[in-house]
Amino acid sequence: MILDKFKExxxxxxxxxxxxxxxxxxxxxxxxxxxxxxxxxKGIEKPKDPKMGSIAxxxxxxxxxxxxxxxxxxRTVAEAANKALGANGSRPALxxxxxxxxxxxxxDPLAVSQRTLTEVLTQKNHFADSSIGEGKINLVEYSSxxxxxxxxxxxxxxxxxxxxxRRIYKKLGYQVIGINYPGxxxxxxxxxxxxxxxxxxxxTFKNKAVFNLIDLYVKFHAEAEKDESLNEExxxxxxxxxxxxxxxxxxxxxxxxxxxxxxxxxxAILGVEFDLMYGESFLNDKMEAVIERLTRVxxxxxxxxALIVDLKDPQLPPALLKRQDGATLYIxxxxxxxxxxWEKYRFHESLYVxxxxxxxxxxxxxxxxxxxxxxxxxxxxERMTGKVKxxxxxxxxxxxxxxxTRQGNIIFLEDVLNQAIELARTKIREKNPDLKxxxxxxxxxxxxxxxxxxxxxxxxxxxNFDWDEVLSFEGETGPYLQYTHARLCSLERVYGKPIxxxxxxxxxxxxxxxxxxxxxxxxxxxxxxxxRNYDPWYISTYLLRLSSAFNKFYQRKDxxxxxxxIISDNADLSAARMALVQSxxxxxxxxxxxxxxxxxxxx
RNA sequence: GCGCCCGUAGCUCAACUGGAUAGAGCGUCUGGCUACGGACCAGAAGGUUAGGGGUUCAAAUCCUCUCGGGCGUACCA
Numbered sequence: 001m002i003l004d005k006f007k008e009x010x011x012x013x014x015x016x017x018x019x020x021x022x023x024x025x026x027x028x029x030x031x032x033x034x035x036x037x038x039x040x041x042k043g044i045e046k047p048k049d050p051k052m053g054s055i056a057x058x059x060x061x062x063x064x065x066x067x068x069x070x071x072x073x074x075r076t077v078a079e080a081a082n083k084a085l086g087a088n089g090s091r092p093a094l095x096x097x098x099x100x101x102x103x104x105x106x107x108d109p110l111a112v113s114q115r116t117l118t119e120v121l122t123q124k125n126h127f128a129d130s131s132i133g134e135g136k137i138n139l140v141e142y143s144s145x146x147x148x149x150x151x152x153x154x155x156x157x158x159x160x161x162x163x164x165x166r167r168i169y170k171k172l173g174y175q176v177i178g179i180n181y182p183g184x185x186x187x188x189x190x191x192x193x194x195x196x197x198x199x200x201x202x203x204t205f206k207n208k209a210v211f212n213l214i215d216l217y218v219k220f221h222a223e224a225e226k227d228e229s230l231n232e233e234x235x236x237x238x239x240x241x242x243x244x245x246x247x248x249x250x251x252x253x254x255x256x257x258x259x260x261x262x263x264x265x266x267x268a269i270l271g272v273e274f275d276l277m278y279g280e281s282f283l284n285d286k287m288e289a290v291i292e293r294l295t296r297v298x299x300x301x302x303x304x305x306a307l308i309v310d311l312k313d314p315q316l317p318p319a320l321l322k323r324q325d326g327a328t329l330y331i332x333x334x335x336x337x338x339x340x341x342w343e344k345y346r347f348h349e350s351l352y353v354x355x356x357x358x359x360x361x362x363x364x365x366x367x368x369x370x371x372x373x374x375x376x377x378x379x380x381x382e383r384m385t386g387k388v389k390x391x392x393x394x395x396x397x398x399x400x401x402x403x404x405t406r407q408g409n410i411i412f413l414e415d416v417l418n419q420a421i422e423l424a425r426t427k428i429r430e431k432n433p434d435l436k437x438x439x440x441x442x443x444x445x446x447x448x449x450x451x452x453x454x455x456x457x458x459x460x461x462x463x464n465f466d467w468d469e470v471l472s473f474e475g476e477t478g479p480y481l482q483y484t485h486a487r488l489c490s491l492e493r494v495y496g497k498p499i500x501x502x503x504x505x506x507x508x509x510x511x512x513x514x515x516x517x518x519x520x521x522x523x524x525x526x527x528x529x530x531x532r533n534y535d536p537w538y539i540s541t542y543l544l545r546l547s548s549a550f551n552k553f554y555q556r557k558d559x560x561x562x563x564x565x566i567i568s569d570n571a572d573l574s575a576a577r578m579a580l581v582q583s584x585x586x587x588x589x590x591x592x593x594x595x596x597x598x599x600x601x602x603x
Numbered sequence: 604g605c606g607c608c609c610g611u612a613g614c615u616c617a618a619c620u621g622g623a624u625a626g627a628g629c630g631u632c633u634g635g636c637u638a639c640g641g642a643c644c645a646g647a648a649g650g651u652u653a654g655g656g657g658u659u660c661a662a663a664u665c666c667u668c669u670c671g672g673g674c675g676u677a678c679c680a
Contacts, residue, residue, distance in 0.1 A: 058622055324678065476629085479642060555645080563635095
């Protein structure tokens with residue numbers, strides 16, 4: 001965003017230089033390719049190596065039109081452009097160079113640093129805020145655990161990605177509704193009820209209730225392997241629940257209650273927030289209307305005894321609204337939920353942060369909606385088609401296996417968090433034994449390591465759950481970012497004087513500073529990338545880049561091999577460098593917040 | 604069987620969706636004026652991008668086949 005202005009200037013200058021250098025071809029081809037500022041702007045890239053400048057423009061694809069060699073083209077154009085830039089005698093904001101098929105440009109560091117640091121220091125944590133979301137509502141559904149199952153690491157990704165997306169959209173000015181939609185309905189409850197009747201007791205609800213319920217669930221599946229009739233019993237039991245049988249309903253309520261307690265504890269540790277929570281059962285009385293609506297336009301039919309919507313797509317099985325026995329299914333509730341949310345919020349976008357394994361399910365549900373809206377011939381403004389997205393993510397794998405509650409193959413998230421926190425405590429005891437807020441900071445770091453472990457891989461890819469990696473505090477980790485933040489805070493404490501943007505930015509023109517400052521300038525673009533791609537990973541990797549750039553600056557050595565200290569006897573230099581320090585601290589702090597991590601002042 | 608996704612350093616991941624010498628971290632090895640905080644920094648080693656063929660100025664990226672893995676495939680969610 002901050003660099004946009006320079007990119008535009010680059011594009012205009014380069015296009016003009018092309019026109020000047022190849023007037024005949026320009027006349028013949030018209031305002032296209034290298035002769036068009038907007039085409040040049042589209043072709044702009046970031047150089048592989050920051051030493052090559054900040055803007056790069058490859059010219060290969062124009063060689064056949066220009067009928068010339070790459071190095072000749074880049075050299076003549078760069079020279080002409082430089083001449084034009086320096087024409088009015090003042091210091092040019094851009095300096096172009098040519099290199100093997102690329103026209104590169106470096107931006108006058110002073111122009112960037114002045115603008116960037118001033119913005120960061122005055123806007124503080126509101127730096128890179130945006131208004132693109134103003135007046136728009138975005139829904140984000142995430143976490144959505146199941147009753148009577150505990151939080152495993154499998155639920156970690158949806159919870160963390162969703163929580164982060166919620167914060168990212170807020171920063172961009174959207175009104176965001178973070179929704180937790182727990183699974184509190186369905187045949188699984190038939191199974192739980194049967195299991196409880198057979199092997200449960202009052203003791204089940206005593207201590208560690210959720211764990212006891214999981215044991216029952218696992219046992220049910222083990223037994224059902226041997227005895228098919230258990231599944232039939234479960235179907236009957238769920239039907240009783242649907243019919244409102246008081247005894248069964250009471251049992252269901254108790255199971256819900258203990259699960260809620262469990263989640264609240266985990267959300268509190270993670271620092272995850274929601275704006276709205278309702279379970280699947282909330283939609284029970286809203287499904288019939290949806291079915292009627294679908295039926296009215298003739299989309300439903302009976303097949304093999306079940307009520308379906310034929311999706312007219314050989315690749316997708318039909319959407320089952322009702323089973324043979326009349327019980328509703330997952331997709332029936334999701335359709336009701338889709339419509340409920342659309343009618344209530346008229347959202348700009350509605351996101352479902354749910355694993356890849358359900359991508360067919362979402363394709364089916366969205367196809368049903370599209371068919372319905374088409375059949376009802378709704379005006380475009382009344383249609384949600386295109387606004388609803390399945391934000392899928394890869395599996396959390398454990399060794400070679402995937403997690404499965406049914407097989408009892410699961411790691412409890414709370415155990416992971418507790419171990420991470422305990423490790424943080426050990427580290428702090430050894431490195432900073434006098435730390436005042438020992439407990440709180442230990443939690444920040446342990447939890448930060450766990451959260452970051454899920455955000456350091458692109459959303460769509462599977463992520464391995466490896467204890468050693470999750471509990472690592474070195475390298476590309478959350479604690480590394482937190483450490484950098486704490487160190488920046490420490491510098492401000494040592495400096496002890498007010499930090500302002502009223503400094504001589506000319507003093508920050510060395511390579512290391514330049515890279516840090518241009519990273520700061522990118523923050524806004526990175527947030528937009530994360531939002532557009534529904535992936536906080538962009539921010540994770542950006543913060544690592546920024547921290548690494550800062551740490552290089554911090555530990556830079558001068559010719560004699562001494563550390564080139566930030567705070568020195570040179571007051572002007574120190575003031576300028578501290579302006580940079582505080583800017584980096586602000587951006588790391590805000591970036592960590594967007595990811596859902598806390599940033600300690602000391603650790 | 605059919606559909607979708609994936610295969611990059613010993614390990615975990617990048618590569619701006621077709622661009623420059625395929626980059627980081629971990630691990631291994633070497634180094635860092637008596638630390639403005641060493642949870643850091645500098646350097647070294649490590650690659651036929653699973654394999655073959657094709658498309659073009661240019662392929663890890665696109666098309667095709669082979670091999671290997673994951674997920675889904677109507678009455679679970």
